[in-house]
Amino acid sequence: MKIKNKIFITATSSVSCAGDDDKTLFTNICDGNSGIKQDKNYFFEAQPAIGKLCSTSAFYDALLLQCQNILDQSKLEDFNDTLLIIGSSVGGMNTTEEIYLKTQNYKNIDPDFHHINAIANIINEKFDFYDDISFSTACTSSANAIGYAYEVLSKGVYKNALVVGVDSLSKITVGGFLTLGVLSSTPCKPFDADRDGMNVAEAIACLLLESESSDNAIEVCGVGYSSDAYHMTHPHPDGKGAISAMSQALKSASIESKQIDYINAHGTGTIANDNAEANAIATLFPHRPCVSSTKSVTGHTLGAAGALEAIISCMVLKEQKYPKNTFLDTPENTNLNLPLISKEDEINYVLSNSFAFGGNNCSLVFGKCK
Amino acid sequence: MTINLEILDSAYVYAPKVIEELNTKELVPKMVVRRRLTRAAKIAIYLADKVSFSNGRIIYGSSFGELSATANILNSINSKEPISPTHFQNSVYNTAVSYLSMLSDNKNEIMTISSGDNTSLKILKSGAIKSLDGDTLLLLATETLNIDKIEEVSSCIDFLESGVALKVRFTDEEATIDLNNINNGVKTPKSLDHMLNIAKSMHMDKPNIIEMIL
Numbered sequence: 001m002k003i004k005n006k007i008f009i010t011a012t013s014s015v016s017c018a019g020d021d022d023k024t025l026f027t028n029i030c031d032g033n034s035g036i037k038q039d040k041n042y043f044f045e046a047q048p049a050i051g052k053l054c055s056t057s058a059f060y061d062a063l064l065l066q067c068q069n070i071l072d073q074s075k076l077e078d079f080n081d082t083l084l085i086i087g088s089s090v091g092g093m094n095t096t097e098e099i100y101l102k103t104q105n106y107k108n109i110d111p112d113f114h115h116i117n118a119i120a121n122i123i124n125e126k127f128d129f130y131d132d133i134s135f136s137t138a139c140t141s142s143a144n145a146i147g148y149a150y151e152v153l154s155k156g157v158y159k160n161a162l163v164v165g166v167d168s169l170s171k172i173t174v175g176g177f178l179t180l181g182v183l184s185s186t187p188c189k190p191f192d193a194d195r196d197g198m199n200v201a202e203a204i205a206c207l208l209l210e211s212e213s214s215d216n217a218i219e220v221c222g223v224g225y226s227s228d229a230y231h232m233t234h235p236h237p238d239g240k241g242a243i244s245a246m247s248q249a250l251k252s253a254s255i256e257s258k259q260i261d262y263i264n265a266h267g268t269g270t271i272a273n274d275n276a277e278a279n280a281i282a283t284l285f286p287h288r289p290c291v292s293s294t295k296s297v298t299g300h301t302l303g304a305a306g307a308l309e310a311i312i313s314c315m316v317l318k319e320q321k322y323p324k325n326t327f328l329d330t331p332e333n334t335n336l337n338l339p340l341i342s343k344e345d346e347i348n349y350v351l352s353n354s355f356a357f358g359g360n361n362c363s364l365v366f367g368k369c370k
Numbered sequence: 371m372t373i374n375l376e377i378l379d380s381a382y383v384y385a386p387k388v389i390e391e392l393n394t395k396e397l398v399p400k401m402v403v404r405r406r407l408t409r410a411a412k413i414a415i416y417l418a419d420k421v422s423f424s425n426g427r428i429i430y431g432s433s434f435g436e437l438s439a440t441a442n443i444l445n446s447i448n449s450k451e452p453i454s455p456t457h458f459q460n461s462v463y464n465t466a467v468s469y470l471s472m473l474s475d476n477k478n479e480i481m482t483i484s485s486g487d488n489t490s491l492k493i494l495k496s497g498a499i500k501s502l503d504g505d506t507l508l509l510l511a512t513e514t515l516n517i518d519k520i521e522e523v524s525s526c527i528d529f530l531e532s533g534v535a536l537k538v539r540f541t542d543e544e545a546t547i548d549l550n551n552i553n554n555g556v557k558t559p560k561s562l563d564h565m566l567n568i569a570k571s572m573h574m575d576k577p578n579i580i581e582m583i584l
Contacts, residue, residue: 157371176443232469
């Protein structure tokens with residue numbers, strides 16, 4: 001990719017099961033206060049531990065509130081010059097499911113509020129944007145959205161971009177992961193020898209990207225994409241796709257692997273993901289930077305995960321503190337440096353991984369502004 | 371800002387209900403793989419073969435994604451039957467292009483866009499921006515809406531299965547196709563209109579170039 005401009009994250013806002021603002025989210029991650037709880041509302045016969053939005057507002061009201069928070073934090077008067085970039089794996093599926101299970105037919109379903117673009121349609125009802133685009137690559141959706149924002153701004157195509165990572169839970173999502181047999185009934189323990197699966201969760205995470213820096217901004221230094229071309233739901237066991245995405249992100253950022261101080265792992269808590277990612281990190285980062293998965297506190301927020309974990313990465317750089325691996329007892333891969341306590345340290349570069357069904361991989365590099 | 375794209379090759383296909391000739395047996399000889407493919411995956415594989423694209427970046431899009439897999443899951447939940455793991459793994463929007471990447475061992479960047487009626491326009495815009503990097507890209511869009519009782523939610527589409535592929539690269543040359551003055555003339559899903567219009571306007575005797583306004 002030919003880069004012209006430096007790109008900065010100048011405002012962020014999130015709500016998840018781990019907090020209704022970024023500071024609370026980061027405090028809970030560092031303190032190990034998980035937002036994951038057992039739930040039997042979706043299926044009586046199973047009680048998976050999941051993460052529901054920590055908000056008194058209805059889901060779409062919370063979505064609009066996050067966008068307004070960004071506008072309030074920024075120097076922008078409106079979003080008229082802003083490209084809206086959505087990353088979501090389910091879009092308006094929740095609404096469709098609710099109507100269909102109530103009426104047993106499709107007659108009352110509005111297609112414009114069913115598909116992925118439903119999110120952009122809802123946001124566009126309140127705010128005016130220059131243009132919008134929605135990405136849906138399962139669990140890499142909003143990481144790819146950030147990558148796209150980085151590309152278009154660095155090439156000078158648009159002035160600024162609002163990335164919105166968003167996914168809500170529904171019976172389809174919870175039931176689907178249950179049928180794959182990968183949901184844990186307790187908060188997950190990524191990279192632990194005794195881990196027993198993942199927690200699905202919902203979240204809304206917004207980031208404003210601009211080509212001009214401002215106080216407290218974090219630089220987006222690079223992005224790397226790859227495809228496993230291996231299996232629909234299983235990553236390559238050696239993490240070949242992950243290695244490729246991370247290598248390309250480092251190349252895009254023009255830094256060496258030894259310059260990465262902290263890695264926010266995809267770390268879902270499934271055997272297949274954790275083994276592949278651990279192998280990939282151990283291969284590419286022999287200097288053993290701190291690695292943690294924050295999904296034991298936030299759950300796996302699916303299409304929103306890339307954006308939520310980008311905000312966590314920004315907080316790591318702002319607070320100069322890497323978060324611990326909550327609930328980790330017995331690290332399975334001893335080649336990784338998996339901190340058991342959160343600790344302040346000098347942190348210049350952070351790498352964040354997102355991997356998805358279909359072998360879709362995206363790695364992002366963030367840096368402290370110099 | 372404008373970016374011009376040269377269309378190097380194109381292919382399209384559509385049918386009222388089911389596209390019959392997708393050549394899937396020949397393109398996917400292994401039955402164990404073939405039987406897992408969704409309709410959109412079969413269309414994607416067929417179109418990629420038609421434009422001779424097997425390795426490189428792909429920007430794929432669909433407004434409604436894997437509607438059949440999603441409808442099957444909803445029906446299972448409604449009738450309190452077990453959800454099929456295959457239906458669930460095949461329900462994500464990037465399913466079709468993921469199967470394509472596996473079958474062609476394509477390890478490059480592969481994006482999936484879903485922007486409602488403007489999906490193929492957004493694929494073109496994204497393709498134009500990415501083409502600045504200098505490589506040849508495959509732009510691909512499908513819709514597979516042939517599910518039971520689809521008429522309850524959509525009665526204005528004559529062709530329930532459709533797909534279009536454009537092989538493109540950046541060019542400095544002037545546009546030869548006017549995007550504002552073409553109409554594909556059939557009631558395929560609007561999400562495919564922009565790319566289908568271009569595919570149908572291809573000239574055999576001169577370069578095919580479009581100007582994308584961003």
